[in-house]
Amino acid sequence: MSPAARPPRADAARNRQKILEAARGQIAAYGPDAGMDEIAAAAGVAVGTLYRHFPNKTELVTAVVAQSVGALADETEAALARIKAGARAVDELSAFLHRVVEAAVTDKAVKAAARALGADVSGMGAEERGIAALNAIISAGQAEGDLNPDVTVEDMYLIFASAPTDQPPHARARWLSLILSGLTATRTAG
Amino acid sequence: MSPAARPPRADAARNRQKILEAARGQIAAYGPDAGMDEIAAAAGVAVGTLYRHFPNKTELVTAVVAQSVGALADETEAALARIKAGARAVDELSAFLHRVVEAAVTDKAVKAAARALGADVSGMGAEERGIAALNAIISAGQAEGDLNPDVTVEDMYLIFASAPTDQPPHARARWLSLILSGLTATRTAG
DNA sequence: AACTAAGGTGAACCATGGTTCATCTACTAT
DNA sequence: ATAGTAGATGAACCATGGTTCACCTTAGTT
Incomplete structure (x- = not known):
């Protein structure tokens, strides 16, 4: 299908990782109530970026x-x-x-x-x-x-x-x- | 303090019980997401009644x-x-x-x-x-x-x-x- | 150095669901 | 029976929080 999708940009990969870490941390601390805004903030990113990496919560x-x-x-x-x-x-x-x-x-x-x-x-x-x-x-x-x-x-x-x-x-x-x-x-x- | 508060009305007591049961059932089934409206419906009562008996969720x-x-x-x-x-x-x-x-x-x-x-x-x-x-x-x-x-x-x-x-x-x-x-x-x- | 698309931004939108309140109903006491 | 109040109603209100999108930034390329 995807004939060798070109590699993601360097900072994109970095952000993706930061988002996952932040999400884990926030959810561990606040449970399901952890908000997307909070996760974004904890990752040092804007909300929109979360949605570029993941379609939804x-x-x-x-x-x-x-x-x-x-x-x-x-x-x-x-x-x-x-x-x-x-x-x-x-x-x-x-x-x-x-x-x-x-x-x-x-x-x-x-x-x-x-x-x-x-x-x-x-x-x-x-x-x-x-x-x-x-x-x-x-x-x-x-x-x-x-x-x-x-x-x-x-x-x-x-x-x-x-x-x-x-x-x-x-x-x-x-x-x-x-x-x-x-x-x-x-x-x-x- | 309260010098013998007069007893609650008959149906009020009945409703209070029905609400508690309904709440237990709904929460058991849907967790914290169980809505006040749903609980009220399950109890056969209107939302307002929940709030007469309990100040909040x-x-x-x-x-x-x-x-x-x-x-x-x-x-x-x-x-x-x-x-x-x-x-x-x-x-x-x-x-x-x-x-x-x-x-x-x-x-x-x-x-x-x-x-x-x-x-x-x-x-x-x-x-x-x-x-x-x-x-x-x-x-x-x-x-x-x-x-x-x-x-x-x-x-x-x-x-x-x-x-x-x-x-x-x-x-x-x-x-x-x-x-x-x-x-x-x-x-x-x- | 200039180009360009991948990636980032965040204000605004909207659905959900808790809460309120003006109004109506029906127990209970006389 | 009737009054009078405790209790019930449910449409409307509002805060929260997930999601969108039109517009900037910048990494990677030539």
């Missing part, structure tokens, strides 16, 4: 989500790589989940905004990558005998989705430790 | 939250009563939490709406009651040796706050079972 938020998903997938793959290099799977999983819970504080707001705007956030490209890596990590943990055999990727989804966001750090840590004991506890009774 | 939502908190406190006390009558504390706690997680699907939306509107939801009267009962239940469970010694009411708050809402029933059940194993698992190592 929904698309903008979707793009932010996509970026998050991508970053998450990267982290997952990095963890898997460390495991293959000899690291213990549970430890990596635990550390990974810790980071996820921290990031969730921002990402949840973003996802909520996406939902509030009726955005279609399903089936982002990077998601597949993350799932594959997660599956590998879980299998490794189970093979090493540290993870319950009934643990699945679904559980990870559940954790992503339900990670508490408006709780103080120590509460978030407690929450994760409760969950982890559910994933790792070795059942003694049948 | 924020207060209305706050009232709905208060109602939820009250119901929750009632349930807690009922559970405690059953324990005192001989029921096993963990079982009651587990059942109670199951109900909470089910109710959360509605209440979370309401609370989210409250937050979105900047309502002050802290320190509702009934909250104290619930806390007292919960403490008693936890102590009982620990005395019976089924609950970890480090479990506190804070954990219950955490559960209320982080119960997943946009997950299918089986996922919510799984979630609770993960959490419960964190509350009840008997640590073997020091």
Whole structure:
């Protein structure tokens, strides 16, 4: 279709990035109420520029989500790589989940905004990558005998989705430790 | 102060109730976006009536939250009563939490709406009651040796706050079972 | 250095939805 | 029954905030 679309102008690319960052920040802070004007201001740009890069608010938020998903997938793959290099799977999983819970504080707001705007956030490209890596990590943990055999990727989804966001750090840590004991506890009774 | 304010008219009380119900339903369904007009329609009333009963949307939502908190406190006390009558504390706690997680699907939306509107939801009267009962239940469970010694009411708050809402029933059940194993698992190592 | 289109600007537009208020209705008390 | 007031009505008002667009700026090119 587009026979090699010519590359975007240098400042355009820069602005696009600034807009995404600003959007993430504003939404994390003010939720779906973050206004386009505010996002523009935070990015040091005029509103019109937002609309040159994204057709509407929904698309903008979707793009932010996509970026998050991508970053998450990267982290997952990095963890898997460390495991293959000899690291213990549970430890990596635990550390990974810790980071996820921290990031969730921002990402949840973003996802909520996406939902509030009726955005279609399903089936982002990077998601597949993350799932594959997660599956590998879980299998490794189970093979090493540290993870319950009934643990699945679904559980990870559940954790992503339900990670508490408006709780103080120590509460978030407690929450994760409760969950982890559910994933790792070795059942003694049948 | 108010020297026996004369009782409200019969239909006024009825309407107030219908409004609260409608508000809960609409907000559960559409989140903070539920409009006053829609709530009014659902209650079979005109908008003006909402404003006779509640000064603004924020207060209305706050009232709905208060109602939820009250119901929750009632349930807690009922559970405690059953324990005192001989029921096993963990079982009651587990059942109670199951109900909470089910109710959360509605209440979370309401609370989210409250937050979105900047309502002050802290320190509702009934909250104290619930806390007292919960403490008693936890102590009982620990005395019976089924609950970890480090479990506190804070954990219950955490559960209320982080119960997943946009997950299918089986996922919510799984979630609770993960959490419960964190509350009840008997640590073997020091 | 001049050209030109990609990119940026921001005042203005408009839909949405919370809120008001002048007016009408119907409970309750006498 | 009737008065009198608490309560109900809903069209209209207005603030908010997403979106548009006619017009400048400037990066990249020759």
